[in-house]
Amino acid sequence: MKRKYLLLLGIIFFIAFVIRVYYDVKHHEFMINTKTSELHKQALLHYEDMIVNLEDKYISISAQFMNMDKTYEFIKNRDKDGLYNYLIHDYEELIKSNPDLHVMHFLDTKSTTVLRMHKPSSYDDDLTTIRPIVAKTNKDKKTYFGFEAGKNGITYRITAPFISRDREHLGVLEFGIKPQYFANKLNNLLHVESEVLIKTSTMKNLSYKTEFENMGDFSVITKESIFKSIRSQIDLSKKEQIIQNKSKTYILFNDLCLKNYKDEIVGKVIIAKDITKAVIENRNSLLILNSTSFIILLTCYILIYFIFTHYSKRLINAYENIQELEIAVDTDALTGVHSRTSLETFLATQVNDKDEYALIFLDIDNFKKINDTYGHDVGDTILKELTSIISRTIRVDDLFARWGGEEFVIVLKTNSLKNAVKITQKIRESINSNLFHSSIRVTCSFGVTMIDIPDNLDLVIRRADKLLYDAKDAGRDCIKSGR
Incomplete structure (x- = not known):
């Protein structure tokens, strides 16, 4: 197994070196x-x-x-x-x-x-x-x-x-x-x-x-x-x-x-x-640069070889298993965003003060129809594209999780319901401006509320969920908010 990994790594390093040389030659031609x-x-x-x-x-x-x-x-x-x-x-x-x-x-x-x-x-x-x-x-x-x-x-x-x-x-x-x-x-x-x-x-x-x-x-x-x-x-x-x-x-x-x-x-x-x-100077620079790249790659390969040799296979496997378990618990397998378990942990440990966070529930409109029309593989692709769009729209310190099926939750760090609605509107517009799976238009309904009762999160969640269904009842592709 070790030899296979080292051989594969050597091939990767060799390909990287060839790509680097090719790039430098093309860059030389480009400069001329x-x-x-x-x-x-x-x-x-x-x-x-x-x-x-x-x-x-x-x-x-x-x-x-x-x-x-x-x-x-x-x-x-x-x-x-x-x-x-x-x-x-x-x-x-x-x-x-x-x-x-x-x-x-x-x-x-x-x-x-x-x-x-x-x-x-x-x-x-x-x-x-x-x-x-x-x-x-x-x-x-x-x-x-x-x-x-x-x-x-x-x-x-x-x-x-x-x-x-x-x-x-x-x-x-x-x-x-x-x-x-x-x-x-x-x-x-x-x-x-x-x-x-x-x-x-x-x-x-x-x-x-x-x-x-x-x-x-x-x-x-x-x-x-x-x-x-x-x-x-x-x-x-x-x-x-x-x-x-x-x-x-x-x-x-x-x-x-x-x-x-x-x-x-x-x-x-x-x-x-x-x-x-200028051509000679450029060629000399290419020679020095590629020689340096080769030495660096060779040094890295030797270091990795010694790491493989001096660390036991069991320890590496155990570490990888722990990593996989942690990721599996905290991450939704399909979309790569936080899981419901990770969301509940965050709400329980991080949300302590009143009106410190807003809770956004969102649901894809007519998702069953999409699955029935295009198939579940396309439905999974749309879920992935949707999470990618929302992840780019929200901030780093906001938490984005899959609640289940086509329903998602965002915990937004803000002390203003008005600001939360404003950010939600931005998310809605980002979704509306994209064609999913190259040709499918998708809309979402949203329910937005403040976490004003941090010691009774079940009540806050039910309120956000009700606002979401109010948005559905209002014709979908809209936002309903309240306290």
């Missing part, structure tokens, strides 16, 4: 996934903020230029030299504040260049067919935003209709921000490395030819060293990835999309972060 999701969420939020801030900033700058009187005359007269000299100081200040400002471009109402501040030698070219965002702005006289490739590269465009104070439409003022702006910002904010990918098909209008490294339909515009060793493992169809390369671990995601004014994807910013140090 959480870290990935948090970084992903931060990147998306920062990216959206950058877009909004850029749009707000350059809309405001556009408005300032439109309020400069001389600008109107230079544009109307197509005086590109006068316009350039007039704005060069402001343009240089804009470059200082944002070195990634790549384009400041004035166009007329026919989408023909008046002046490129970034390249003043190039002008008078018609961009109607190759720059849809400009043509759209001229047509609708509305501000549009989005990535678009031009002759001098792809940038994030803010194109605003240039309208004079007299509401005369003179053309378009356009600003273009390099995609590297977003990558650099994300690198600094999140301590990551980023690359910019642009759809190869969108760069057909470039005035210069450059060989880019390709990733599927995309060309790599900016390169970072971290991507060299993992480029072949990057799957652009997955928003998030955890990449293992030799001894390094990286988290990567690529759904920061560069969109044109039509909300079409023309590029991506992919972000990678080296989390090798």
